[in-house]
Amino acid sequence: MKHLLNLLAAVALLVWGTHLVRTGVLRVFGGNLRRYLQRSLGNRFSAALAGIGVTALVQSSTATSLMTSSFVGQGLITLPAALAVMRGADVGTALMAVLFSTDLSWLSPLFIFTGVVLSVTRPESTGGRVGRVLIGLGLMLLALELVVQATGPLFDSEAMRAVIQSITSDLLLEITLGAALAVLAYSSLAVVLLVAAMAASAVVPLDVALGLVLGANLGSGILAVLTTAKASVAVRQVTVGNLLFKMLGVAVAAPFLGLWLRHLQPHVGGPTQLVVFFHLAFNIASSLLFIGLTAPVARLCMRLLPQPAAAAALGRPRHLDPSALSTPSLAISNAAREALHQADVVESMLIGTLTVIRTNDLRLAEELRKMDDTVDQLYSDIKYYLTKISREALGEEESKRWTDIISFTINMEQVGDIIERVITDIEDKKIKPHRNFSDAGMAEIVELHERLVANLRLGMSVFLNGNVRDAQKLLEEKARFRDLERAYANTHLSRLMDRAAPSMETSSLHIDLISDLKRINSHICSIAYPILDSAGALAPSRLRASQLLPQDDHP
Structure with a gap:
């Protein structure tokens, strides 16, 4: 029971650290990021690059999805351009997963100490808000260490091994579980890092870890759809289109998990690198393969979610998303x-x-x-x-x-x-x-x-x-x-x-x-x-x- 609580606490700390970084970056750079996104939407390739940059900063493709959706809702950009941004946003999340999977444990105490000093001494200044971001980064790195320490003793038990064995032969169940974890954690990045840490501790087999990673990618799309469920039709079209791309990517990649393990495992350093590089390769391949489909998918979303014919009533709030x-x-x-x-x-x-x-x-x-x-x-x-x-x-x-x-x-x-x-x-x-x-x-x-x-x-x-x-x-x-x-x-x-x-x-x-x-x-x-x-x-x-x-x- 103690080991389970330690693992849950470590996962919660990882999610909280991700939240601190996301909210801290948006608080310091939110307005500038929105302007940068808006200026970079001239074509789908520059839009994808903008999505990579913004998501790498806020560490959340969901946050990028919400910003981009708002531009569509305000009529500032077209739906195909917004879907191109989301192709890049997934790559940005994957790049951050690769970065955090490296041995940065020495940075954790430095980030936390510097962040606390800045937050306490200059709480209302930009420096104090940057300190909040540093605290979040430090907590994420610390949480990854705690996950590795907690998973070993926990998954040595026969009961947990039986649970793991029950999902090793069902790829659909692995994807479903990964998607559910991403929705519950409100972060696909946190789930991918958790899965990588568990794979490094041999808690889950590598084929199961890759299935969970595919599910985490799908879960981030589901999360964006759920978050915008009450938003305007224009906003929901973006998140639904993004989810369609993710479903298509998972469907194409799922049959090739065995090939990835067979041909690339000998050339990759360890289980952690194998998981995060698979996550990166999957998102880069999906973006390159499907970026040309932004216009057709946009038309499909418009048919699935047509704009209401009647104009909105005068007294109805139009912009309070x-x-x-x-x-x-x-x-x-x-x-x-x-x-x-x-x-x-x-x-x-x-x-x-x-x-x-x-x-x-x-x-x-x-x-x-x-x-x-x-x-x-x-x-x-x-x-x-x-x-x-x-x-x-x-x-x-x-x-x-x-x-x-x-x-x-x-x-x-x-x-x-x-x-x-x-x-x-x-x-x-x-x-x-x-x-x-x-x-x-x-x-x-x-x-x-x-x-x-x-x-x-x-x-x-x-x-x-x-x-x-x-x-x-x-x-x-x-x-x-x-x-x-x-x-x-x-x-x-x-x-x-x-x-x-x-x-x-x-x-x-x-x-x-x-x-x-x-x-x-x-x-x-x-x-x-x-x-x-x-x-x-x-x-x-x-x-x-x-x-x-x-x-x-x-x-």
């Missing part, structure tokens, strides 16, 4: 895109409000009020999605972006509430009593409304791009809008003094309306504050020092 939560930089990007979708709905409400004022369209007014429910629901969905992102895995820039998205969605939700109230006032105070604004009053409302729509669009651009100059312009518009609202309030009072009948009938509505438009503009312009604050362009206080009261003058 649950499978991206394991890649925080990707999840942050998805949340930002959904926040812009929420802003698009607010813009539609704002534009429709002027139409209601001009045409007295009660049906449109009702539709606009229902759109506020959509804005509120999107706000709740985005907020809930963001809370599921691991804050520990976010870098400093991503944490700031997380806060900016929350702030933006809150402002859009409040703008939607104000617009709903404005529409209700228009119905009650203008449409139902059959009143109209004066020509001058209507012209003032139209001008304020046009400025408001322009400011909203500028605010969306500031949120998306973080341009400091645009943020300054948006804040300047806040002051101009405030001055304009005061001026129009005064001109309205002048019309009241002249006893203009339309102005007197709609006086209360007119004053409330331009005041509400100013409040909407204030919420829109507040988008600029985080950008300007980060750039150091905000003054500590808006009050002039000469206008402050002396301390002794306070009552």
Whole structure:
């Protein structure tokens, strides 16, 4: 029992080390890796090379699959290009397995010691996050040693030998077991390294080890499909296509396991090298043989998973992909895109409000009020999605972006509430009593409304791009809008003094309306504050020092 617990602990440590490396690399380089992937998709060969590089860094073809799938879901790349990336991603995982199979035990204490020092002394810096990666690498190397030490005594027992013997004559069972282990461990790399260590300890025969390796490769494809099960159709097409390639590769390679053992075993150093080099050869051969089939397989995936004909409902979240939560930089990007979708709905409400004022369209007014429910629901969905992102895995820039998205969605939700109230006032105070604004009053409302729509669009651009100059312009518009609202309030009072009948009938509505438009503009312009604050362009206080009261003058 003790030996079994030692083995389970070693396997758990191996999986945890892999997890630390993957999340640590994504936290430090996640945004850069996504940009590198996107720039390298000009043709299928450069895409495959990009997949090798990214997967070698994050040590997870599943993580690469999720990043690539998101690009397809956003319409940034085609499905065949994404499948080419995945051909390279499998080779990247195999290369890392070869690297870790070498004798790197001397690096384990060095990596762990250096990583802990960096993490403790500089926890919030890039150095601290690199330290987390080093700890993960050190734990992986340590875990491999522990696996070798634990497997010997455990598999000397007659019961375990009987279990091993039961699967030696069934290749399909070996592949199934390897796939199940990869899904449970959330890492085909960890399973391949485990199998190599067990083969080195003569715990499993070499033919069984190779069958388990084929199963681990298949399991990584199944894992990606399960992870994206609730994602959009475009995302699922990538993972299903990747799984089809893996199934085809396993079907082609399975009959040749005996040839590999017979002809290459004499030329390979030992069981560990035989297993990891088989893993590498299998993935290189699969990539070279099948990379020309990316387009046909993409067409097959499109037939198996066709895009829905009807457009998505307005209030349905379009970009909140649950499978991206394991890649925080990707999840942050998805949340930002959904926040812009929420802003698009607010813009539609704002534009429709002027139409209601001009045409007295009660049906449109009702539709606009229902759109506020959509804005509120999107706000709740985005907020809930963001809370599921691991804050520990976010870098400093991503944490700031997380806060900016929350702030933006809150402002859009409040703008939607104000617009709903404005529409209700228009119905009650203008449409139902059959009143109209004066020509001058209507012209003032139209001008304020046009400025408001322009400011909203500028605010969306500031949120998306973080341009400091645009943020300054948006804040300047806040002051101009405030001055304009005061001026129009005064001109309205002048019309009241002249006893203009339309102005007197709609006086209360007119004053409330331009005041509400100013409040909407204030919420829109507040988008600029985080950008300007980060750039150091905000003054500590808006009050002039000469206008402050002396301390002794306070009552």
